Amino acid sequence: MSEPAAAPLISARGIGKTFATVDVLRDVDLDLMPGEIHALLGENGAGKSTFAKILAGVHRPTRGTIALNGQQVEVPNPVAAQKLGITLIHQEPISFPDLSVAENLVIGAAEDGWFSRVPWAEMTREARRLMDLLGVRIDVTRPMRGLSIADQQMVEIARALASNSRLIIMDEPTAPLTPREVETLFSIARKLRDEGRTIIFISHRLEEVRALCDRVTIFRDGNKIATDTIGNLTDADIIRLMIGRPVKEYMHKTGAKIGEVALKVENLTLPGVFSDISFEVRKGEIVGLGGLVGAGRTDVAKAIFGVTPAASGTISLEGRPVSITDPSEAIALGLAFVPEDRAVAGIFRTLSVEHNISVAVPKRIAPGGFIRRAVEKAMGEDAVRKLSIRLASLRQPIGELSGGNQQKAILARWLLTDPRVLILDEPTRGIDIGVKAEFYSIIGELAAQGRAILLISSELPELLALCDRVLVMSEGRLTADIPRAEATQEAVMHAAVPRGALREEVAA
Amino acid sequence: MTTLRTIFLRREAGIAVMIVLFCLAVGAFKPQFLTLDQLRIILLLTPLIMIGAMGQMLVIVARHVDLSIGSILGLSAMVSGMLYRWDATWFGFDVPWWIGIPISVAVGTLLGLANGALITVFRLPAIIVTLGTLSLYRGLTFIISSAKQIDRQWIPSELKGLSQTSPIFGIPWIIFIAFGVAILVWYFAMHTRVGRQIYALGSNPVAAPLRGIKVTQVTLLVFAISGALSGLAGILYASRWGFVNPSNTGSGFEFQVIAAVVIGGASINGGVGTVLGTVLGVLLLGCVSAALPLLGIPGTSQAAIYGAVILIALVIDRSVRQQGIASLKRVRA
Numbered sequence: 001m002s003e004p005a006a007a008p009l010i011s012a013r014g015i016g017k018t019f020a021t022v023d024v025l026r027d028v029d030l031d032l033m034p035g036e037i038h039a040l041l042g043e044n045g046a047g048k049s050t051f052a053k054i055l056a057g058v059h060r061p062t063r064g065t066i067a068l069n070g071q072q073v074e075v076p077n078p079v080a081a082q083k084l085g086i087t088l089i090h091q092e093p094i095s096f097p098d099l100s101v102a103e104n105l106v107i108g109a110a111e112d113g114w115f116s117r118v119p120w121a122e123m124t125r126e127a128r129r130l131m132d133l134l135g136v137r138i139d140v141t142r143p144m145r146g147l148s149i150a151d152q153q154m155v156e157i158a159r160a161l162a163s164n165s166r167l168i169i170m171d172e173p174t175a176p177l178t179p180r181e182v183e184t185l186f187s188i189a190r191k192l193r194d195e196g197r198t199i200i201f202i203s204h205r206l207e208e209v210r211a212l213c214d215r216v217t218i219f220r221d222g223n224k225i226a227t228d229t230i231g232n233l234t235d236a237d238i239i240r241l242m243i244g245r246p247v248k249e250y251m252h253k254t255g256a257k258i259g260e261v262a263l264k265v266e267n268l269t270l271p272g273v274f275s276d277i278s279f280e281v282r283k284g285e286i287v288g289l290g291g292l293v294g295a296g297r298t299d300v301a302k303a304i305f306g307v308t309p310a311a312s313g314t315i316s317l318e319g320r321p322v323s324i325t326d327p328s329e330a331i332a333l334g335l336a337f338v339p340e341d342r343a344v345a346g347i348f349r350t351l352s353v354e355h356n357i358s359v360a361v362p363k364r365i366a367p368g369g370f371i372r373r374a375v376e377k378a379m380g381e382d383a384v385r386k387l388s389i390r391l392a393s394l395r396q397p398i399g400e401l402s403g404g405n406q407q408k409a410i411l412a413r414w415l416l417t418d419p420r421v422l423i424l425d426e427p428t429r430g431i432d433i434g435v436k437a438e439f440y441s442i443i444g445e446l447a448a449q450g451r452a453i454l455l456i457s458s459e460l461p462e463l464l465a466l467c468d469r470v471l472v473m474s475e476g477r478l479t480a481d482i483p484r485a486e487a488t489q490e491a492v493m494h495a496a497v498p499r500g501a502l503r504e505e506v507a508a
Numbered sequence: 509m510t511t512l513r514t515i516f517l518r519r520e521a522g523i524a525v526m527i528v529l530f531c532l533a534v535g536a537f538k539p540q541f542l543t544l545d546q547l548r549i550i551l552l553l554t555p556l557i558m559i560g561a562m563g564q565m566l567v568i569v570a571r572h573v574d575l576s577i578g579s580i581l582g583l584s585a586m587v588s589g590m591l592y593r594w595d596a597t598w599f600g601f602d603v604p605w606w607i608g609i610p611i612s613v614a615v616g617t618l619l620g621l622a623n624g625a626l627i628t629v630f631r632l633p634a635i636i637v638t639l640g641t642l643s644l645y646r647g648l649t650f651i652i653s654s655a656k657q658i659d660r661q662w663i664p665s666e667l668k669g670l671s672q673t674s675p676i677f678g679i680p681w682i683i684f685i686a687f688g689v690a691i692l693v694w695y696f697a698m699h700t701r702v703g704r705q706i707y708a709l710g711s712n713p714v715a716a717p718l719r720g721i722k723v724t725q726v727t728l729l730v731f732a733i734s735g736a737l738s739g740l741a742g743i744l745y746a747s748r749w750g751f752v753n754p755s756n757t758g759s760g761f762e763f764q765v766i767a768a769v770v771i772g773g774a775s776i777n778g779g780v781g782t783v784l785g786t787v788l789g790v791l792l793l794g795c796v797s798a799a800l801p802l803l804g805i806p807g808t809s810q811a812a813i814y815g816a817v818i819l820i821a822l823v824i825d826r827s828v829r830q831q832g833i834a835s836l837k838r839v840r841a
Contacts, residue, residue, distance in 0.1 A: 077718075078718045078719075079718070079719065079720035082720075094712065094714070094715040094718065095712065095715065096707070096708045096711040096712050096715060096716075096779070097711055097712065097779070098707060098710070098711040098778075098779030098780050099704070099707055099708055099711060099779075103704060103708075107704060107705065107708050107719055107721070108705070108708070108716075108719035108720035108721045109719075109720065110701055112701065113701070114700065114701055114702040114729075115696075115700045115701070115702065116700065116701055117699055117700065118698075118699050118700060118701060118703075118704055120699070
């Protein structure tokens with residue numbers, strides 16, 4: 001261990017966080033040294049972001065203490081964090097788009113009175129100085145609106161410098177950046193480290209962590225698993241530490257008969273999002289699509305469904321090439337897509353459960369434009385029985401149901417269209433374990449009925465237990481097609497974690 | 509070149525051009541439209557709207573709206589008018605003629621604060637709250653006045669004099685007051701901490717508290733200012749027209765004011781709005797109001813034409829600006 005000899009800047013002790021009744025972070029002890037870049041690694045939901053947000057005052061810890069330079073401190077909100085010299089830089093920075101860059105650096109920070117004069121000239125000068133210091137060329141008098149994400153991040157870093165932050169937390173900053181922008185960000189991060197500042201760097205990309213960071217802390221299931229100097233760990237070590245939980249055997253695949261090809265995708269490409277995606281899903285088959293958040297999985301699903309069609313490539317259904325430019329065409333062809341974020345894309349929150357279910361088949365419930373209540377009611381009752389949706393009444397607003405039951409209602413809606421191909425995007429996110437198990441058996445039954453199922457999931461055990469094959473995407477490319485027999489957590493994770501991508505792109 | 513383009517992209521330039529074109533077009537039919545006398549008429553039409561628009565602009569920048577300003581104008585004018593009619597002497601002194609000014613402003617401030625309190629405490633949308641108080645404040649005006657008008661003889665002649673002349677080229681004081689308010693609001697909006705925080709709040713209400721902006725206080729302040737300026741407009745209404753009527757005074761004020769602010773370039777989505785643009789928006793409406801009778805358009809159609817002109821101005825502005833931005837992007841690319 002080559003830890004710096006100095007006293008830690010931040011000492012977190014026994015930090016825990018409970019949301020509702022779920023422990024998302026347990027007993028984390030971590031020392032952050034001045035002048036180090038410290039990576040936080042872990043799967044989605046491992047707790048690394050929660051920990052960072054606690055330091056930055058976005059969340060308050062349920063348990064534990066934070067000491068800054070040996071003094072115990074409270075960080076009740078981001079403003080307090082900023083005053084203590086802690087700044088969190090969001091992946092997509094939060095800013096005031098109508099205000100100038102210079103104003104964005106200081107707004108809200110000044111301590112003087114409401115009616116005191118804004119020192120425009122001084123503010124602009126100081127903003128220019130900070131931009132020069134960072135070596136970035138941004139006109140500080142222009143409004144934030146229209147700046148690239150990379151430039152917005154630079155403004156956030158300048159804001160951290162304006163308040164003389166000692167700890168700068170970057171939450172997955174590189175995901176939306178181009179390779180060149182990443183290089184700029186890294187050189188600035190190194191410069192800040194050499195000034196004695198501490199940087200927390202959250203990323204999925206091992207290559208980046210290796211290139212930039214001094215030490216790394218690995219989180220898994222809300223626990224801190226290890227902290228070590230990056231040189232002491234191989235990629236294989238890190239991946240093993242990230243996923244090393246025992247696989248829970250709570251799912252069983254009902255043996256469906258696998259038939260001919262239902263959905264075939266060839267060379268699907270949408271520049272900048274995904275490229276050269278080819279795979280097929282057979283009748284009765286459940287094909288998993290794994291990978292990290294942001295790998296482009298949902299984009300592929302949206303392309304197939306016609307939400308944002310691909311630029312090139314072909315899609316065939318049961319051997320027939322089809323052109324899908326709009327979701328209504330996809331639905332007519334027998335596709336169904338249950339989207340990831342049901343709150344945004346799935347439910348009509350204030351409408352009743354039965355409306356939410358019957359909305360998929362307007363012609364059946366309302367031939368001629370008038371809704372037939374009896375038909376609608378029968379459909380709703382049928383769905384409730386088949387999927388065992390728990391509710392008080394079919395006329396209840398769907399927003400009042402639990403997440404799992406909302407999800408079942410959405411699934412019921414799509415099943416009314418009797419789809420041949422069903423795409424499920426993170427169907428069990430935010431659902432209790434009990435309802436999850438029900439979902440798994442429903443998915444199994446749907447496959448047994450001869451439907452082809454493409455299941456996007458970030459939960460490895462779910463993919464492994466449910467799927468006949470697992471496809472893995474990483475940074476917009478298909479990196480693996482693993483049959484059930486060979487699918488292990490390690491195999492999926494190895495294909496999912498981007499490595500070497502940065503080197504290739506920089507070389508290109 | 510780019511600088512020139514940027515200037516022309518500014519909303520203010522577009523409105524100024526529209527004002528000039530409109531005046532020239534009307535002047536082509538009625539040459540007397542382009543005279544100093546006519547300018548005086550236009551300027552006299554605008555002070556109340558200008559004062560109201562300054563407050564409304566701040567409200568709209570903060571991503572709210574204040575529909576109650578016409579009723580605040582009416583109620584605060586009525587309180588002052590009743591004070592004048594009461595004709596009391598205080599401790600042997602006559603009630604000074606100017607007392608209605610601080611009284612109306614104070615009443616307006618309180619009514620604006622009440623709007624702000626309802627919006628911040630109960631987290632209600634401003635459009636609903638001020639729609640409610642639009643009716644409530646108008647109703648209170650009827651109740652306290654027993655639905656009776658304050659007639660001409662009760663309004664002090666010095667107060668009425670503010671709208672008639674001044675030692676400075678005979679331009680009525682009321683016009684100076686309006687432009688004085690505009691300058692004060694400009695300084696407030698552009699050069700004070702809290703002024704900038706109003707823009708920040710409207711630009712991104714989610715981020716504002718995360719950056720230490722006291723959302724409740726800023727919101728209260730904005731509605732208090734809107735109320736105070738409507739109160740000032742109320743007493744100046746009594747000065748300008750020499751009476752206060754419980755049903756007419758201030759009725760429809762919110763429509764003209766919001767139209768002027770929006771034509772002036774303030775965004776209903778918050779964060780955007782300038783004093784200069786708002787002044788120009790007010791002047792454009794003033795020109796339209798002055799031109800309609802001159803063009804012989806009967807009173808019955810004036811409201812319809814007025815509304816149509818506002819919509820046309822917005823449509824022209826929107827399409828010109830979008831093309832301008834597109835061409836600017838091409839130049840940069």
